[in-house]
Amino acid sequence: MRARVIYNPSSGREQLKKSMIDILHILEQAGYETSAFATTPEPQSAAKEAKRAALAGFDLIVAAGGDGTVNDVVNGIAGLDQRPKVGIIPAGTTNDYARALKIPRTGFLKAAEVIAAGHAIPMDIGQANDTYFVNIAAGGYLTDLTYEVPSKLKTAFGYLAYLAKGAEKIPQIKPIPMHIEYEGGVYEGVASMFFIAMTNSTGGFEMLDPNIVLGDGKFSLFVIKTANILEILQIIRSLIMGGKHIDHPQVLYAQTTFVKVHSMDSQTIQINLDGEYGGDCPTTFLNHQQHIEIIGNTSDYAETVEPLEEQTSFLEMIEELQSEDLPSSK
Known part of the structure; x- marks a missing residue:
């Protein structure tokens, strides 16, 4: 089996690329012949590489980065007849999609271990006009x-x-x-x-x-x-x-x-x-x-750390705004 890791080198406060050798090692131990591709500022860099890897017969594409990187990877393969499985290593600001699939968001190697376990979930994919x-x-x-x-x-x-x-x-x-x-x-x-x-x-x-x-x-x-x-x-x-x-x-x-x-x-x-x-x-x-199989966390372990500090900050912002004399648009 072959796996291609497509990663955003600026994600994770630029720490993701430092963990790439260990990520590849974990996937190698799971039986994948692995390689990596660092995205560039070129538009659709991740999407183009994902499509190339899919057409080359890769079994797994790993999107390592934020939600934008996941989106790009999916856009590269969603229109193909044969679509490889997709793994996710979250390294963005909110990582909403990884959160929904219970993928650990506090350690790149923990996320790689979830991918290595290989529990694929058939996920719906949305289409907005041509995207x-x-x-x-x-x-x-x-x-x-x-x-x-x-x-x-x-x-x-x-x-x-x-x-x-x-x-x-x-x-x-x-x-x-x-x-x-x-x-x-x-x-x-x-x-x-x-x-x-x-x-x-x-x-x-x-x-x-x-x-x-x-x-x-x-x-x-x-x-x-x-x-x-x-x-x-x-x-x-x-x-x-x-x-x-x-x-x-x-x-x-x-x-x-x-x-x-x-x-x-x-x-x-x-x-x-x-x-x-x-x-x-x-x-x-x-x-x-159920258009693409995405590897998620289906084990007994699921990260339960919630962004309590973020939610508290949001509530504080709302309470402060509600106390101000704001214009009431209609």
């Missing part, structure tokens, strides 16, 4: 945070960089007239943002949808039907405090195999796919059920 995504798609205000924060700030300050940018952008939220079609319904009206989730983990939190089932062929759709800042803060707080946002009167929630979105006026709706800019609406989102 694929593995975890979440979003559009509207605040959804551009992940690609607006400079890489150097993310490397230096990690999750706090997102919090600072979020606090800066919340007062800028405005209503957007949207037309959203989904299985069983149509929403036409004002919204500030929408989310299309494939796992329960986004932004470092694990209660996006308490009802989610991996591999069931369904998206979890959330439409925030308000641009009122205080209501949005209430919704975020409900999400953090246990997933009660689903019942909020300003949240449309549905499970669906497809979503179609376009703006009903001249406002641009930018799309975020797994943390990266994914074009502008109109966009059609399709779910490819």
